[in-house]
Amino acid sequence: MLHEEVVGRIRAILLDGEIPPGARIPERELCERLQISRTPLREALKVLAAEGLVQLLPHRGSRAAKLTDKDMRDLFEVCQGLEALAGELACERISDAEIGAIATAHDEMVRHYRDGDLIQYYRGNRAIHEAIVSAAGNPALTGVYASVTARIRRARYVTPMTPQRWALAVKEHEAILNALQRRDGAGLSHILRAHLRHKREEVLQAGFAETDASDLTLRIA
Amino acid sequence: MLHEEVVGRIRAILLDGEIPPGARIPERELCERLQISRTPLREALKVLAAEGLVQLLPHRGSRAAKLTDKDMRDLFEVCQGLEALAGELACERISDAEIGAIATAHDEMVRHYRDGDLIQYYRGNRAIHEAIVSAAGNPALTGVYASVTARIRRARYVTPMTPQRWALAVKEHEAILNALQRRDGAGLSHILRAHLRHKREEVLQAGFAETDASDLTLRIA
DNA sequence: TTTTACATTTTTGAATGCAAAATTTGCGAT
DNA sequence: ATCGCAAATTTTGCATTCAAAAATGTAAAA
Numbered sequence: 319m320l321h322e323e324v325v326g327r328i329r330a331i332l333l334d335g336e337i338p339p340g341a342r343i344p345e346r347e348l349c350e351r352l353q354i355s356r357t358p359l360r361e362a363l364k365v366l367a368a369e370g371l372v373q374l375l376p377h378r379g380s381r382a383a384k385l386t387d388k389d390m391r392d393l394f395e396v397c398q399g400l401e402a403l404a405g406e407l408a409c410e411r412i413s414d415a416e417i418g419a420i421a422t423a424h425d426e427m428v429r430h431y432r433d434g435d436l437i438q439y440y441r442g443n444r445a446i447h448e449a450i451v452s453a454a455g456n457p458a459l460t461g462v463y464a465s466v467t468a469r470i471r472r473a474r475y476v477t478p479m480t481p482q483r484w485a486l487a488v489k490e491h492e493a494i495l496n497a498l499q500r501r502d503g504a505g506l507s508h509i510l511r512a513h514l515r516h517k518r519e520e521v522l523q524a525g526f527a528e529t530d531a532s533d534l535t536l537r538i539a
Numbered sequence: 540m541l542h543e544e545v546v547g548r549i550r551a552i553l554l555d556g557e558i559p560p561g562a563r564i565p566e567r568e569l570c571e572r573l574q575i576s577r578t579p580l581r582e583a584l585k586v587l588a589a590e591g592l593v594q595l596l597p598h599r600g601s602r603a604a605k606l607t608d609k610d611m612r613d614l615f616e617v618c619q620g621l622e623a624l625a626g627e628l629a630c631e632r633i634s635d636a637e638i639g640a641i642a643t644a645h646d647e648m649v650r651h652y653r654d655g656d657l658i659q660y661y662r663g664n665r666a667i668h669e670a671i672v673s674a675a676g677n678p679a680l681t682g683v684y685a686s687v688t689a690r691i692r693r694a695r696y697v698t699p700m701t702p703q704r705w706a707l708a709v710k711e712h713e714a715i716l717n718a719l720q721r722r723d724g725a726g727l728s729h730i731l732r733a734h735l736r737h738k739r740e741e742v743l744q745a746g747f748a749e750t751d752a753s754d755l756t757l758r759i760a
Numbered sequence: 761t762t763t764t765a766c767a768t769t770t771t772t773g774a775a776t777g778c779a780a781a782a783t784t785t786g787c788g789a790t
Numbered sequence: 791a792t793c794g795c796a797a798a799t800t801t802t803g804c805a806t807t808c809a810a811a812a813a814t815g816t817a818a819a820a
Binding site: 321354355356357358376377378 | 803804805806810811812
């Protein structure tokens with residue numbers, strides 16, 4: 319299925335920041351690069367627009383969605399609510415095996431933290447949150463969560479992190495794992511809300527919305 | 540913008556149940572009816588597929604999404620989480636004017652309840668929940684909520700309602716309005732979760748997934 | 761020199777055409 | 791009469807083409 323493939327590839331291009339937020343998406347160029355015609359490309363762009371990753375301007379083409387400060391805050395709030403819900407549901411349904419897998423991922427993430435490897439830490443962090451959402455056993459929730467996090471992802475990866483905040487995040491993750499193991503839904507929901515709130519503060523403090531991806535890649539490096 | 544228009548019209552057709560869940564969507568026919576070619580129609584179908592209203596089967600065309608029992612339960616859970624989040628946020632941000640508007644809508648809804656007008660009652664009910672979401676002042680949340688509720692909508696409107704449940708729902712709504720007026724975020728969140736849980740039980744009890752829209756219209760009438 | 765009007769080019773949006781896949785139809789064998 | 795298989799038709803997916811709108815460039819006038 320060409321169309322699905324195309325959506326995935328363009329999404330990856332956008333999430334990698336290869337086309338920075340606010341930049342025009344050159345149809346012609348992408349067609350050549352992906353070796354497809356404009357029809358499936360345009361279909362893919364409309365799907366991505368529905369997902370919120372692309373802005374469509376009438377007769378003026380499409381742009382990589384540029385999120386304002388407020389947009390980021392809003393998305394984080396939704397993300398927070400979804401993760402809290404996922405945590406509660408997960409506590410009711412999660413299996414011992416799933417808890418074990420999350421514990422393993424947690425240990426790995428802590429290892430990356432000790433190594434000071436921020437990129438790998440973020441990867442592990444994301445894996446844990448996705449595992450919790452997955453453990454909720456609710457595909458509709460998983461889908462909505464994926465859509466919301468996709469829009470935030472770039473910002474989340476590039477926020478500069480102070481040692482204090484990083485240490486706090488790790489501590490919170492320990493509490494999250496603990497609540498999961500105790501299957502304490504209400505407690506987990508509470509922790510997840512606090513966790514997200516702290517993450518949100520990071521992002522806003524970084525003033526992400528004023529920058530664009532070209533800066534961000536530099537910041538990562 | 541032809542494409543936007545088309546998405547809206549097909550969405551309306553699907554939400555009206557004119558094309559029942561699980562039924563094939565005849566491209567050719569819709570093209571003639573909307574007086575457009577296949578290109579914009581197919582773009583619209585892909586957008587609706589991304590929204591979850593349409594299922595795309597490779598080389599087999601598109602169908603109006605048919606939700607299983609589990610799908611419905613899942614969507615209700617997400618809806619519940621989103622409304623709870625919206626309630627909490629609304630309590631922080633809602634203006635007196637907005638509370639007044641919701642109170643008015645509430646009174647109107649209660650009037651329809653007293654008249655035994657289920658259809659109008661549902662309409663008012665939906666307006667209140669949408670107003671709360673709107674009062675959260677979070678467009679991202681509003682968008683996600685709209686997408687999720689669109690998928691549930693048909694089921695929500697057609698569930699048979701016992702007098703007991705109906706009375707309970709009205710009581711809960713009074714508690715909701717009360718918590719809003721007190722700006723009691725935690726309390727509102729709690730009530731909304733209970734409210735949704737009750738609604739969910741109705742839907743599941745009705746065994747919606749086993750029916751299709753042609754039955755449902757009869758049930759309404 | 762700057763500005764505005766106009767022509768050219770580019771790009772977008774939609775229609776049509778074409779090849780591949782699936783469904784339906786018809787025919788023959790059991 | 792029914793089942794199986796193959797040809798024909800329909801339908802899907804993508805490429806190409808065409809028309810309209812916007813961007814660009816140029817030239818003339820102030």
